Amino acid sequence: MFSSTFLPSNNEKTAQPQSATFHIQPHSKQKVAYFHHKDVGNFHFGLQHPMKPHRLTLTNDLVMSYELHERMTVYCPPKATDDELMEFHETDYIKFLKDVTPENSEDFVEDFSKFNISEDCPIFEGLYDFCQIYAGASIAAAHQLASDAADICINWSGGLHHAKRFEASGFCFVNDIVLAIQHLLRFVKNFNSNLLYIIDLFDLNNLVIERFYPRVLYIDIDIHHGDGVQEAFYATDRVMTVSFHKYDNGSFFPGTGNINEIGCGLGKFFCLNVPLKDGIDDETYFTLFKDVISDVRDHYQPSVIVLQCGADSLGKDRLGGFNISIKAHGECVRFVKSWHIPLLVLGGGGYRIHNVARCWTYETGILVDAELPPELPERTRFYNFFGPDFSLHPPLVRKIDNFNTKTELQKISQQVHELLRFLDGAPSVQMQELPGDLQCLLDESDEELRDAREDQTVDIRSRKRLMWHENEYFDGDSDNDKDDDQNMDADSN
Ligand SMILES: [Zn+2]
Numbered sequence: 001m002f003s004s005t006f007l008p009s010n011n012e013k014t015a016q017p018q019s020a021t022f023h024i025q026p027h028s029k030q031k032v033a034y035f036h037h038k039d040v041g042n043f044h045f046g047l048q049h050p051m052k053p054h055r056l057t058l059t060n061d062l063v064m065s066y067e068l069h070e071r072m073t074v075y076c077p078p079k080a081t082d083d084e085l086m087e088f089h090e091t092d093y094i095k096f097l098k099d100v101t102p103e104n105s106e107d108f109v110e111d112f113s114k115f116n117i118s119e120d121c122p123i124f125e126g127l128y129d130f131c132q133i134y135a136g137a138s139i140a141a142a143h144q145l146a147s148d149a150a151d152i153c154i155n156w157s158g159g160l161h162h163a164k165r166f167e168a169s170g171f172c173f174v175n176d177i178v179l180a181i182q183h184l185l186r187f188v189k190n191f192n193s194n195l196l197y198i199i200d201l202f203d204l205n206n207l208v209i210e211r212f213y214p215r216v217l218y219i220d221i222d223i224h225h226g227d228g229v230q231e232a233f234y235a236t237d238r239v240m241t242v243s244f245h246k247y248d249n250g251s252f253f254p255g256t257g258n259i260n261e262i263g264c265g266l267g268k269f270f271c272l273n274v275p276l277k278d279g280i281d282d283e284t285y286f287t288l289f290k291d292v293i294s295d296v297r298d299h300y301q302p303s304v305i306v307l308q309c310g311a312d313s314l315g316k317d318r319l320g321g322f323n324i325s326i327k328a329h330g331e332c333v334r335f336v337k338s339w340h341i342p343l344l345v346l347g348g349g350g351y352r353i354h355n356v357a358r359c360w361t362y363e364t365g366i367l368v369d370a371e372l373p374p375e376l377p378e379r380t381r382f383y384n385f386f387g388p389d390f391s392l393h394p395p396l397v398r399k400i401d402n403f404n405t406k407t408e409l410q411k412i413s414q415q416v417h418e419l420l421r422f423l424d425g426a427p428s429v430q431m432q433e434l435p436g437d438l439q440c441l442l443d444e445s446d447e448e449l450r451d452a453r454e455d456q457t458v459d460i461r462s463r464k465r466l467m468w469h470e471n472e473y474f475d476g477d478s479d480n481d482k483d484d485d486q487n488m489d490a491d492s493n
Helices: 054-065 091-099 105-112 127-146 176-185 193-201 227-232 282-300 326-337 353-367 406-425 436-454 483-491
Strands: 032-035 073-075 152-155 216-220 239-246 271-276 304-308 343-346
Touching: 032 127, 054 353, 091 105, 091 127, 127 152, 127 176, 127 343, 152 353, 176 216, 176 227, 176 304, 176 343, 216 282, 227 239, 239 282, 271 282, 271 406, 282 326, 282 406, 304 326, 326 343, 326 353
Parallel strands: 032 073, 032 152, 152 343, 216 239, 216 304, 239 271, 304 343
Antiparallel strands: none
8 A cells, every 4th residue: 555665675685885974074065956848837736826826936036146156067857767756656647747748637536526526636737847847856855865965956937745556635736755755765676785885885887866854854844744654654764754734633734744644664763754733933932843844863863865855834814823933944044954864855835935035045055055135136037026125034923823832842842762772672773771660662663553554555544635725725716816816927927
């Protein structure tokens, strides 16, 4: 049932070299590669749809206007091939995405419910091209990390974390994150770790040599739960997924992300969820992020990190209800970058597109160690769109209640730390001496693990499909906040 069951576990890789944790030298300059396809901003989900690929053009223009391209290598990535997309997705689903168009969609109407085509995941002109472009960029970025050509790779068009193996979900059609992680893991059927290790050491054929990463840490700071990535790797210890998101007892899309979802089988304890409520502010968010993610790093010792930077967790987002600033969002990126572990940075949600562009430009600046002046460069093509403040840091924090109480946050933190202690006994992490009381818990955990192994294909979670306008701040067709569309009409031609 779980796609991750095909992944070899770490405990099968007996010859795994310990040098597989690839820390970049702390004082060396991190090489940054940036992936942007010139066409990615030219697709339209529909006038009223909150997902606007044009935000990627806005972001790229701002990044270039700040001259950040001079501090990194810029690539126009190739489109993902059908075969590459089918490394995760079902053949029937990819064939459907490739064949369906707005003109012939009536011929495919019977497949719509099967593949979850709906108001939030509509058929639009160039849909398959769009998927190939954003997924191709994430795959190319993963290759770049694996071949050691870069220490940090950026693809703001990626991060579409809701797509499932055989269906669309939450504006996402193909899951570029899962595809990229698969490449980082260097999944090969009949996996032979000895052989890969030799290839890693010696350039036998003068080909580009790629390393594989034994432990991938996936961090998701989008306001929505990273359900598609969690589901794909729920039963493996080679990928640890950690998601910070709004959780409202199942009513906020996608309905999953409870703290009790911890992975299963060999993946038990390699999945962590940090459920939050509306109104979380800068200090509370970053304090919790730092507290949790430092402990994850210490226990899991990732060899590479994939960071999904969904910008719908910013204050004043059209769909989200958090209350955090671009600076606080960026602090999460800065903190992860400071570890000097190979890093793939991706976009995600974000529905105030001018703020999305500001946020991802600011974060590009952080990743290339550039201090950006707060006044936006006047030479940017869409300058008028950023008024009236024309600032990189407009006020996004509102005077609203923070529904996350101190007691609740302390409880979450405590639960997370308790869960992470189980990782010390997990196969992917070197065993350590443990205090006696914790050893009792681990013994109990081993028993549970054995039970879980016998029953690996059971999906213990319930999945809910909710329309994007339920319990969110965007009110579908009746939403009267159409400034993005109006400004777009005025600015793009
Ligand atoms: Zn989101």
